[in-house]
Amino acid sequence: MKKLGALIAVLVLAAVAAVGLASCGGGGGETSGGGGGGGQKGGTLNGTYASFPDYLDPALSYTAEGWTAMADVYVPLLTYKHANGAEGSEVIPGLAKELPKISNGGKTYTLFLRPGLKYSDGTPVKASDFPFAVERMIQLNSGGSPFYLSIEGAEKFAETKQGPISGIKANDKTGEIVINLKAPRGTFTNELGLMFVAPLPKDTPIEDLSANPPPATGPYMITKSQPGKGWEYERNPYWAKANGKAMPDLPEGVVDHAKMTVIRNPETQVDDVEKGTYQWMQNPPPASRYAEVKEKFEGSQFRVEPTISTYYFWMNVNRPPFDDVKVRQAVNYAVDAKALERIYAGQIKSTQQILPPGMPGYEQFELYPHDMGKAEELMKEANPSDMDITVWTDTESPNNEAGEYFNEVLKELGFKTTLKQINADNYFTVIGNQSTPELDAGWADWFQDYPHPNDFFQPLLAGESILQTNNGNFAELDDPAINEKIAKLGEEQLGPEQEAAYAELDEETMKQAPWAPYGTRTLSTFVSDEIDLESVIFNPTFGHYLSSFEFK
C-alpha cells in the first residue's frame, strides 16, 4: 500500500507539473522557426511602426509594413514557412491542403482547399472565395495585379471588370481549385503565396477596407484600425475551433492581444522600446542610433536581420554617355561599396551583383573591385562626348546621402552633374515616368516580392518591362539575349539547373553593367527586455510574425 501511495503521489505530482508546464509554455511551440518557447502565454504586445501601412487590406498592400501587419491575419492558399532566413523562403500549403499539382506543361495548377476552414466572422471558407479574391484584387487595380494577369481571362477581366475569370474553376463541394495559365510561369507557385490573393468572403466590399479590415483566416484578426494612427489585433475565435486544427503547420501565436501605434520619429521609437513603453519596433533604429543600439542590445534585445534586397545605382543605357558599356563599367569600378557601408551606418552589406545573397541562384562574384585607376582608364578609352548628366535620388536618409556620394563619384570621373533629390513618397513615380526629362542615372533599391530570382530580372531588366509610366527598368536595358533568357527561365519551375542558369544570367547582365549594385540591406529586430528575442521570427518575405512574439 505504501508503494501504491507513493506511486499515486508521483503520478499526481507529474500531472500537476505537466499541467503547469503546459500553461507556462509558449504558444509557438509548434512553430518551425525561432528558438524560443518557455515564455508566458497571453498578454498584450504593444508594438510601433514608423508609418501606417499603405493598406490594411490584403488585396492592396504592397509594402513591407503592410505584409508584416497582415502576415498572421490573412492566409493565402499557399504561404511561406514560419522561419527565419533561407528556411523561411520555402513555400508551404496555407489554406490549400498541399502544394499545387502542376500539369499541362506548367500551365495548369490544381489545388484543394482544406475542409472545415472558417473566417473570423464564422463564415465558412469556400473554394470559390479564391476566384472572388483574384477578381476583387484586379477590380481594385491593386499593384499586385500583374502577377496574376497570366491567368486565362484575367487580362480581359482587368479591361472589362466583368467576370468571371475563365481561367479559374472552383468547386465548393470538393474544394478543388483549378487555375489555367496562358503560358507556363515558373514563379506562379510563389505568387500564390502572396496575400494579394488570400481568399475573402464573397460579400467583402470591392473597396479599400484599411479602416475596417475584412474577416481573417489566420490566428489573429484586426479588430480596430485607425488609418494613420494604429490598429489592434485579437485572437481569431475560429482559429482554435477550426483553422488551427486544419493548418497544424501554422503557429497559433502566443500573445492574446496586440496594439500597434504609429510613431513617426524613429528616435522616439528607440527610446520607447528601451524604456519598455513599447515592446517592439517594426522598422530598424535610425542610422544615428543604430550603432548604439547594436552595441548595447545585440544578442539580448537586438538582432540583425538579412533581407533579400539589392541597392544599386542605375545608368540609362539608351542615353549618352551611359550608352557606352565602358563608361558604365568605369562607374562600377569607381563606386566604393565600403564607403556606402559607412553611409548606411553598417546597415548594408556590400555586394556587386543583381541577385542578393539568400536568393536562389545567388553565386558570389566580383567583376568590378573598387579601382579608380581602372575606372579612369576606361573613361579615357570611352572618351564620351556628352559629359552633362543628371543624377536622381530620393530625400530619405541615408538614400539621399548615397545619391550625393554617387554624384561625387561621377564628378571624380569628370562628369558635370546635376543632382536631383525627389521626395521619397513619389520618387519612383517620377523616375518611372519616361516623360521626366534627363533620366540619366540615379539611385534605386529592390526588395524581393517572393524568393524567386526571376523577381530581380523580369520587372527590372527585361526589355518588355520598359514602360511609359511605372517603369521599373530604370536602366532601360533591352538586350535581346538577356530578354530571351529571362523569358525562358521565367517559364520553368525553379530547380538546381535553373538556379545555375540564373547565376550565369546575373554575371552576364553585370558584364553589360546597366547597374552599379553596391549592397544588400539588413534590417533588425529590436524588442524590449520583456520579450524573448529568440522566439521572434523574421521571415524574408513577410518580416516579423506577430505569432512569434512571446513574453519572457
Added chain:
Amino acid sequence: MSTEPSAERGPWSLALRRFLRNRLAVAFLGLFGLIVVFVLAAPLWANHVADTGPNEEHTVEQITVDGEQKDVVSVEGKPIGPQWFGAGGKFFLGADSRLGRDEMVRLMYGGRTSLLIGISAALFATLLAIVLGLLSGYFGGWVDSLIARTLDVIWSLPVFLIGLAVGIALAVGGLKIGSLELSSGSLWNPILIISIFTVPYIARPIRGEVLSLSEKEFVEAAIAQGASPGRVMFTEILPNLASTVIVFFTLMIANSMLFEAGLSFLGAGVQPPNSSWGTMITVGVDLLRIQPLLAILPGLMIMLTVLSLNIVGDALRDALDPRGKARMDAALQFEAQAGAGGGAAI
C-alpha cells in the same frame, strides 16, 4: 569761439553720430562684419588649412590627429567630431555627415550661400517694392487699387507654404520662361521665391509714405513747375524714402535668410550637395544625438546674423529718423485709411 556742431553737420552725419552712440548696435554691426569676413575667408581656409572643398567627400579616409590615425567616418557611420587644430586645422569642427565632408569648410561656404541669398532676395524685393510703392502711392486711382490689392492677395497667402511648394517644383524641374532658364539646383530659384513673396512687407509701408509725401508742398511745387511724374517720383519723393528703404532693406536681409533657412531645411531651397546654413541644419538633425554641434553651429550662425541685422536695422531707423517709429506708424495708418478708401471706391 566754438561753432555749434549740429549747425554744420548734414542729416547723414547726424544719423551716423546717433548710430555710433548706440553701443549695442555698433557691437552687433561689428559682429555682422566678422561673420561676413568669416564667410568670405572660406576659400582661404578650404585651400590652405582644411585642404578640401565644401562638397568633397572623405567617407573612407583617415586623418592623423596628434600622431594617431582616425577614421573620418567610423565603420558604424559616425562622423568624426571637432578636431580643432589636432589635425592641422583639417576637420576643425569635425565631419558634417556620413559623407565625411569638412564641417568648418561647409559652414563657411554655407554662410556665403545664405548671405548671398539673403542679400540678393532683399535687394530684389526692395527694388520691386520701391517701384510698386511709388507707382501706387503717387498715381493713386486704379493703379493704386490694382497694385495694393495684388499686394493684399500676396500678403493674405500662406507665404511659406506656397514658397515651399514652388520651391519643391523648381527644385525638381527648374524654371523655363522664354529665354529665361534656371536649372533645378540654381541659387536663383530660392532668391526669386523669397523676393516675390516678401515684396508686400516693404511695398505697403513705402506706399504709405509715398501717399503721405505726395501731399507735401515740395512735391506740389515740383508738379507746379511742370516736372514729369517720373521726375517727381524719382528725384523728389525717392530721396525722402531713403531712411525707410535702408531700414527695411537691412531687416529684409535677416528675414530672407530665415526664409531661406526654412525652405532649405524642408528641401525646397538650396539643393544638395551645395550647403547653406539651412541645409546644414537638416543634415545635422539626423545626427543630433551623436554630434549635436552639426545642427547647433549653423543654427547659431543664423541666429547671430539675424539678431545682428535686426539690431542694426532698428538702430538705423532710430538714427536716420528719430521720429521714425511715430512717422512709420502714421504712414501705416495713412496707408490703411487710403487703402480702405480705395476699397470703398471700387
